[in-house]
Amino acid sequence: MWKPDRHAKKPLYQQIAEHIEQRILLGELPPGSLLTSERKLAGQLGVNRSTVVQAYEDLRASGIIESATGSGTRVSARKWGMAPRATPNWNRYTEGGVFLPNLPFMRRIREGLQTGLPFINFASGELAPDLSPNEAIRSLLKEMPFEEPLGYGDPQGFAPLRAALSGFLKERRGIAATDESILVTSGSQQSLFLITQCLLNPGDAIGIENPSYCYSLPMFQSAGLRLFGLPVDRDGVQEGDIRELHRQHRIKMVFLNPNFQNPTGTVMSEQRKTGILTCCEELGIPIVEDDPFSLTAMEGTAPSPLKMLDRSGTVLYIGSLSKIAASGLRIGWMAAPQTVIKRLSDARQQMDFGLSIFPQWIASQLLLSGRLSPYLQNLQERLLYRRDILASALDKSLSGMIEFHLPKGGLNLWGKIHEPVNDFRLLENGMKQGVLFVPGSVYGSEPGYVRLTYARPALDELEPGAGRFSEALRLTLSGR
Template sequence: MRKPDRLSSQPLYQQIADDIERRISYGEFPPGSLLPSERKLAEQLGVNRSTVILAYAELRSLGIIESRTGSGTRVSKYKWGAMPKHTPNWHRYVEGGSFLPNLPFLRRIREALQKDKALIDFASGELGADLSPVKEINTLLDENHYTGYLGYDNPQGFVPLRETVVSYLKQYRGIQTTESSILITSGSQQSLYLITQCLLTPGDAVAIEDPSYCYSLPMFQSAGLRLFRLPVDSKGIRPEDVRSLYKKHRIKMVFINPNYQNPTGVVLDAKRRTELLDVASELGLPIVEDDPFSLTAYDGTPPTPLKSMDAIGSVLYIGSFSKMAASGLRVGWMVAPHSVVERLADARQQMDFGLSVVPQQVAAQFLKSKYIRPHLERLRTNLLYKRDLLIEALQKELPDLVRFSIPQGGLHLWCRIIPEVNDSKLLEEAIRHGVIFVPGSVYGSDSGYVRFTFARPKPDEIVPGISKFASALRTILG
């Protein structure tokens, strides 16, 4: 709700009452819906509880709300007419549906970040403003005004962008493809969503890494898929585990993030890559390769993608503009057989008639501009600097309480807390101390793991952030 204006001549309680009445009339709070408690609303609005008590009393006198001991304060069901009106049971609808909400931890993180802008953010898996090529993109926008048609574009994606992605993939990732085999998406998650909805059937078994970013995406469960895990060690997944899952559960597809894996930062071993492709070829098993982080390789030598080694078309390759430049443009791509691209483009057209052509044009201009190589070099340098700041802070603050392997690329540091702690208690205590992270159980691991994303916070926030985390952890450990 909107905070009252303390400079206004209208009393604070009256401003609050008017705002609630307006929201009720707009349908934001339907008849019968529960309003915040007096104490909670007072905290949200930054006023005394007595002020909220007066506001609620004003609304009760008008018959707009009703309060009952033990049941809280609700919007009156009978205010808008003499006869009872039947309002849809929105709670039942919200709780229903086949598309599941985000995991509770992720909803809590989002809520905390929205409420407190001062939190030091080790949770958001994206580049901070200091790492994005904002100046370069603004220059390109000034130099290249879009003069084309602003109607619905090709559902497969803006043709100039697909042509540019062909060149980009050949130059930077060693992948040979054509524009007809590329689908432009609004980031990696839409690619995964389209695959789970269009290429798989409820009840199908699929394999994902353990731990895995995929585990944090309810879209897999929403699609009715059965998830089976491939343990990740220091060399990535073991190809023989894929064969074993196929024999036991007839898995239909394998989802992997082989380069600086999210959340562990592990790179799939070169020998295992070859073995994995052999297993996929033998079983006729598709592999979905999600590759958003490879160009962040700190030594400037990205790992070889599976797709560049794929001789028979087993791999669906997913890339993104988000982790290398700007997540706000919402531009990603998928390389797949043309028949798959056509199927997914048709489905995506039913969803949104295709992406906006403007961010696609911006992405195309940047990918073929003189700015991309210097940007990538600067990105790697700055990520390495932030990683080292994070590691030094952890070693100083918590030398005996955390264990981790040092990643050679990517945006994340995966840590094990010793001794094991309760994820929920640690997250809430960290929020109280002014810092936030993602608990490891979000990715399917046991309690006691933490993912720190060091790309989002500014360099001068990293050391204070870890100090706050250390204080929160010590509080939990007593």
């Protein structure tokens, strides 16, 4: 028979309580069963009665057992008290819920990053730490006292930030948006999420660019949407394809990333922009314009947004600080008709009561300070420098095997490999060589394309990274 260990550090009463609880969990003492009386158990275990009294008291307090005058002490029959520490079947739970798992390639890349191994990272579409405006933010934090109330804020966003964004959009993007028609989000990703969850219904058909960042997001499938591709050529998508998707599938919305498209780097021509807007107005199809990259324009001025031409409230415009300042700030925005903004703000209240005041305050200070312009100019120059280093390193080591069109903005090189290549093998070989990148099929393209970001690795990793990628490609093409 089990006996408590008198030499253990744990008090005797606690050992007894845990032992009884264990027997209940194992089903040896089912709900409702009568426990041995305190006096008898004390005798069996060779302890003082008061020790057993204390053990039972503990179990009673946790609801595991209950006592009634005249009928002794029993294992609690109440459900919550029956097996308080039984491990739930988490596998069943984790297969539930509305979110589909991320794409296997994306999970593999994330696993790679989580190993902490020194991969050269051409996969994460974001700025390297030294490209972010840390210096400007540090100075702002020193100069500007933070005096904002720390209560729940407005789920539509911190009013001074919305006012700053209204000025920023007017000045930098030619977009007229009042503070009331702006929603602050935790990045473009959240804007896309709110749109898919609040403005569309399961079963709705939508048009997305092919290839497109959207294909890398199971978020669209999780919302039950049916996705139809709009081919992207050198000038973006074509009006005729939108009309055709509308005729065939009655698409409810079109998602576009017209400037420095992710992953191709394409800029939609002005003529196409006008044509597509007119076509969508005619068909009554809203356009989601995802515009995170325009201000990274490395050669010439930033291309204009569709929203600038929008006079009918057709375009839901989304932007973010992620690609032009820092992805970790988690600051994004949406400019849209007020009815839409009100609906989405209401949803924000249910989701998270809005964004933390700190990043919003920092973003408002950054936008209002004179520091943004010189920072952006410097960023554009440094991106251009990086783009050219990576492109020429790849050219040198892989000339004739891979083809790039140099993007004039954005963070990525999009390459077409001339020989057929297995995406999966290529990534695995890349990981063995210590380099990460994103196979094109993640963006919905056929195998044989690859996206490499020149913004994320350290500057001195670009050339060695190109070497590692070349080695991985050669190994894959040689069938290894």
